Amino acid sequence: AQSVTQLDSHVSVSEGTPVLLRCNYSSSYSPSLFWYVQHPNKGLQLLLKYTSAATLVKGINGFEAEFKKSETSFHLTKPSAHMSDAAEYFCVVSARSNDYKLSFGAGTTVTVRA
Amino acid sequence: EAGVVQSPRYKIIEKKQPVAFWCNPISGHNTLYWYLQNLGQGPELLIRYENEEAVDDSQLPKDRFSAERLKGVDSTLKIQPAELGDSAVYLCASSLDRQGQAFFGQGTRLTVV
Numbered sequence: 001a002q003s004v005t006q007l008d009s010h011v012s013v014s015e016g017t018p019v020l021l022r023c024n025y026s027s028s029y030s031p032s033l034f035w036y037v038q039h040p041n042k043g044l045q046l047l048l049k050y051t052s053a054a055t056l057v058k059g060i061n062g063f064e065a066e067f068k069k070s071e072t073s074f075h076l077t078k079p080s081a082h083m084s085d086a087a088e089y090f091c092v093v094s095a096r097s098n099d100y101k102l103s104f105g106a107g108t109t110v111t112v113r114a
Numbered sequence: 115e116a117g118v119v120q121s122p123r124y125k126i127i128e129k130k131q132p133v134a135f136w137c138n139p140i141s142g143h144n145t146l147y148w149y150l151q152n153l154g155q156g157p158e159l160l161i162r163y164e165n166e167e168a169v170d171d172s173q174l175p176k177d178r179f180s181a182e183r184l185k186g187v188d189s190t191l192k193i194q195p196a197e198l199g200d201s202a203v204y205l206c207a208s209s210l211d212r213q214g215q216a217f218f219g220q221g222t223r224l225t226v227v
Contacts, residue, residue: 004156036218043118044157044205044218090156100212101170104156 002027002098004091006105013081014113021076021108023091027098033074034092034102035065044090050074061085086112116140118219120206126225132194135222139187139208146183147216148191149205157205163189164212196226 007022025031035047048059055067061084065076074091091105119138127133139146144165149157160179162170165186174181178197183189193200203223207216 041220043220044207046215046217049215092156099170101159101162102157102216104158106156107154 002031002093002095002101002103004093004103004105006089006091006108008108009106010109010111012111012113015083016080019076019078019081019085019110021089021091021110023074023076023105024072025074025091025093026072027093027095029095029097032094032100033065033067034094035059035063035074035076036090036092036104038088038090038107040087047076047089081110081112083112083114086110118206118208118217120204120219120222122222123220124223124225126227127196129198129226130195132192133196133224134193135191135204135206135224137189137191137206137219139189139206140217143208143210143214143217144186145209145212145214146189147205147207147209148181148189149207151203151205151221153202160191160204162212193224196224198226200224201226 003026005024033050036044038044047063048057050057050067058064063078089108093103121136146163148160151157161174161181163183166183181191203221205221207218209216
């Protein structure tokens with residue numbers, strides 16, 4: 001079985017300050033991990049993905065995430081938040097053992113204060 | 115290149131009425147997914163197609179939900195009859211194959227009154 005826990009349902013940051021979105025996963029086999037972003041009335045967009053290569057993954061719009069197997073974590077960070085980062089973020093796990101089915105976390109809502 | 119296209123974007127219906135959603139995946143993508151997203155939650159898989167074959171429909175409530183993907187391209191998802199609890203966003207996604215990156219449409223927001 002596989003699952004994802006996003007530890008914060010809501011994160012509020014000031015513009016220009018760092019963003020940290022926390023994600024823990026459970027998977028019985030070597031997982032692939034993803035972060036998707038969903039802006040209001042828009043489709044889900046892939047930010048970045050980890051597929052057993054480098055543990056530090058860089059994505060679009062200045063986001064990056066680090067895969068830590070010992071902690072079963074895949075936290076998403078950005079050094080400086082922009083107003084346009086206000087959105088819903090989903091951590092997702094997939095594994096061959098589960099036929100590559102995507103399992104989504106419940107999501108983290110990010111608000112950015114001016 | 116066009117992304118995954120879904121229609122309609124919004125739909126309001128009365129309970130017990132039928133409703134259908136349509137999805138046009140990215141050209142060349144063999145795998146197509148329908149997801150259900152309830153408010154404040156992550157998407158949950160309803161059904162996955164490999165070409166025209168439904169390879170995973172274990173989460174599809176078959177008493178009222180049905181789906182088809184004729185000719186392995188476009189797909190429709192139908193609910194008959196709709197219930198109040200079906201109010202949600204229905205997302206379609208496609209990928210080259212089951213291991214490939216999934217690309218999502220904008221979704222159809224269904225409200226059942």
